[in-house]
Amino acid sequence: MDNTRTQDTFSQLNQEKILKIMNMVKNKEVSIEGALRLAQKEVYAEKDSHDLLTGSQFNFSIYKYKHYRWQKRILQIDFNTKTIFNIEKGIIKKQFPFSQVKACEDTERRRFSIVFHGRQDYELEAVSLDDKRKIIYLLSRVIQSNLYKRPAETCSGRPAECDVVHEGLLDLQQNTFTSTEWVKYLVQLREGELTLYCIGLGGKNETADPMTNRIDLSGGDVTVSKENGCSTFSIQTKEHNYLFRIPFTVQNNRPEDVSKLQNEWVLLIERYCQLCKDASLPQEGSQGCTSSEVDYEDFTVPLNEQKEEALYLDVSSTTASLNESSSPHTKPAEGEEALASPALPLSISKAEVPPAPPALLQGYSLSPSTKRTKAFHWDVVPCDKIQKSVWGSCEPSKRKIDVSRLCDQFQIQDTAIVLGNEPSVNQHIMLDQKVAHNFNIFLKSFRVKPSELKEKLYIIHEESGGLTDEQITALRRYMPTPKDAERYQSFKGSPSELHVVDQFMLEMCKIPYLGQRLDLLLTLRELPQSMRDLEPLINQKIQASKQLQSSQKFVGVLEYVLAIGNHLNEKAGKQKVKGFRLSSLTKLPLLRGKERTFTLLHALVEQIFLHEPDLAKFSHELTEFEAVSDASVKGLSAEVDVLKKELENIIQCRRLIKPKTIKAAPQESQFCRELKDLIQKYEGDLSQLSKRCDEMKKLYSNILVKFGEPQDLDSEELFGWISSFISEFRKACAEVMP
CATH class of the missing domain: 2.30.29.30 (Pleckstrin-homology domain (PH domain)/Phosphotyrosine-binding domain (PTB))
Known part of the structure; x- marks a missing residue:
């Protein structure tokens, strides 16, 4: 064992954990190498807790x-x-x-x-x-x-910790193609899972991450049972059967002690499996429902509004009203006053209409002779966002509108409304059989000898004779595990006697930091292409945000929408609002007039052409929304964040594989020089890309403030609404002004 590595590992632990591990060594529960793996496990656990929480x-x-x-x-x-x-x-x-x-x-x-x-x-x-x-x-x-049902985050928004219910050392039976063996694990029982940390390997692969496995108990289909003897028990999941054994130690050297531990494990696991099974049962009302998109006017009128509207309807005719039927799922618009009971689908007849309460009429100051209009159910901007947004200085009153034209198209017709529900090779192979089969298929097309593999890892570019991206990716998938490394490093015969699969695995086990080297090569290939792909997408979002921030004509169009919507809603007996969310723009083509081909969007186009035709050209200021990409600010930010991590991994890998002696092979020295130059270039390129990404996020955040939108709204939605509005506005222009 490397004393320096051991000291570094234990130096990161507190005295309590060091003493606990040392006592386990003293009682011969774990070997020295097992103690090191336990210490590594504790270090990783603390690192996860710090980094992730x-x-x-x-x-x-x-x-x-x-x-x-x-x-x-x-x-x-x-x-x-x-x-x-x-x-x-x-x-x-x-x-x-x-x-x-x-x-x-x-x-x-x-x-x-x-x-x-x-x-x-x-x-x-x-x-x-x-x-x-x-x-x-x-x-x-x-x-x-x-x-x-525990909160997934603390008050600061971080994921909650999961407490260990029970832990101890267990042997796990592992079957290979050639033998069956027991491997020692530290097993921790948590609510919903068993976590297994392997500590029984020889530890000769210095690059290996401490092996960690998890047995999920949350599916509700896990069973646990005692096996023959007092020391073994099994856990059966959907995919696997795990056989555990209570190890004999200095502390547990009597059969009754072992049997007691066996019972304790089985009972605890059974209890938490049952809890998971109960929790996984479907709860009444837990399933959400989705429905296809319906016409804008398909909404349920709250019961009090049904009564109120019925006062002014001629209920003798029903035929013409079928196109104005309602769906029972749409909620009343945000910001409306809740007047009475929840919305209910009703079928109103003349005999069923109750007399209107006087207080209801006084609340709206309407008389039976008033011409009522359809309401525009827009999404309202919260009051606390108005002041800092464009709506705070918005002046819809200065936008002239032809009231008579609006009322003519959108007044409620003198017809009744009917409301209701709508409906292989023979040669022996040391490697695991399944892995060996797949690896052998890959090797048939891999024109590289085992002895040439290490040299290939010193060639960065494929055109210079290096491995292809596909070959690197495949080799990463068949990386030897610590257990494979232990098996192959104990082989004493001639490599030529082995199957080609074993020859490659043996050679891969000899290459130091193989996993890091393969990761390095693949990242060096992918990183520049990823930056080239992201740059135009980020630039497009920057330009779109700038155009939206500076467009005065678009704000003018929004003022017209606000004026028209408030007028209709006032006539419909609803309150005026100071601002609406941009999602409301997509609802304009859905509110139809008395002519089924005439919508509120057509009315908007008419009013603009009648009073301020220059505003109809607002899309000329928003050219980046002509064909808005599907990429979003959230998605692009995540991509850049991952690229930063990949570059940091390259830098760390370079430190790891850098020659420790001056007398390095020429090929190795050349590789390190090329790597250093590439890192410097990538650092510069990624720094510029990162600055552009920060600019993109800042500009988009300003856009959300400007239009009173929530800060967690993704650009894919916001820009999509605007792009769709521009497209529909042009169609309406062609139909209104052919």
Whole structure:
């Protein structure tokens, strides 16, 4: 064992933890190497707690298996919005609320799966074991909060810690192609999971991350049972069967002691499996429902409004009103006064209409002779955001509108409204059989001899004779585990006697920092291309924000919308508002006039052409919204954050593999010089990109303030609303002014 490495590890622990581990060595519960692994586990746990619990949004570069290939993505776990995002080149492809996460399955090497309620699992691969450990750590906190209704974050927005219920040393049976062996683990029981830290390996692979596995108990389908004898018990999950054994130690050297520990483990695991099973049962009303988009005017009128409107309707005719039917799902617009009971679907007939309460009429100051109009149900800007936004200085009163034209199109017709519900090779292979089979398939197309592999790792670019991106990616997937390294390093025969799979694995075990070297090469290839892809997308968002910030004509159009909407709502017996959210722009084409082809958007175009035709050219000031990209500020920021991490990994890897002696091989020295030059270039390029990203975020934040929008609103939605409005406005212009 490296004494320096041991001292560095133990120096990071407090005295209590050091004493605990030393006592385990004294009692012969663990070996010296096992003690080092325990210490490493504690260091990693503290590092995770410090690094991960001081933030609330985490970005990881991952690979997702789709269409028979692995595609690079950004996995963002956001504890602010309690959402997991799948991002590709700044585009949010998918988003899942924390409540949809059912379990997380830790599989071999860098792979893991996220299990969701009601949808297909996500099979993912982390770029490193360190990232995989962090991702699973965060997902376990998400699952924890889902199962036991505990808050997923503290008051500061950080994910909550998960307490250890029980822990101890257990042997886990592991079967290989050639033998069955027991490997020692430190096992910790938490609510919803068992965490296993491997401490029984020889530890000859100095680059290996301490092996960590998790057995998920949250699926509700886990069983635990005692096996033959007083020392063993098994845990059966959907995919695996784990056989554990209570180890004999100085402290537990009698059968009754071992049996007592066995009972304790089995009872505790059974208890928490049952808790998880109970928690996973569907709760009444927990399933959300979605519906297809309906016409704007399909809304449920609150009961009091139904009565009120019925006072002024001629209920003798019903045919013409069918196009004005209502859906029972739309909520009253934000900012309206709640007058009475919840909205109910009713079928109003003349005999059923009750007399109107006098107080209701006085509240609106309306008389039966008043011509009522349809209301525009817009999304209202909260009062606390008005002052700092454009709405604070907005002057809709200076925008002239033709009131008679509006009333003619949008007054409620003298017809009744009917409201209601709508419906292999024979040669012996040392490697695990499944892994060996897949690795052998890859090697058939890999035109590199085992002895040439190390030299290839010193060539950065493919065109200079280096490995291809696909070859690097494949080799990373078949990296030898610490257990593989122990097995191959104990081999004493001639490599030529081995199968080609074993020859490659043996050679890979000999290469120091192999995983870091492969990660380094792949990142060096991908980083410049990623920066080139992101730069125009970030620039587009910057220009779009600048145009939106400076466009006076767009503000003028918004003032017309505000004036028209307030006029209609006043005639409909509703209050005026000072500002509306930009999402309301998408509702303009959905409110129809007496002519089914004439909408409120057409009315807006008419009023603008009648009074201020120059405002109709507002889109000339917003050219970046002609074909707005799907990339968002949130997604692009996550991409840049991951690129910074990748560059930092390159710098750390360079320090790790830098020659320790002056007499380095020429090829190695050349590689280090090229690497140094590339790092300097990438640092400059990424610094510029990062500055542009910060500018983009600041400008977009100003836009949200200007229009009174919430700060967590993603640009994909906001810019999409504006882009759609511009497109629909032009269509309406062509129809109104052919």
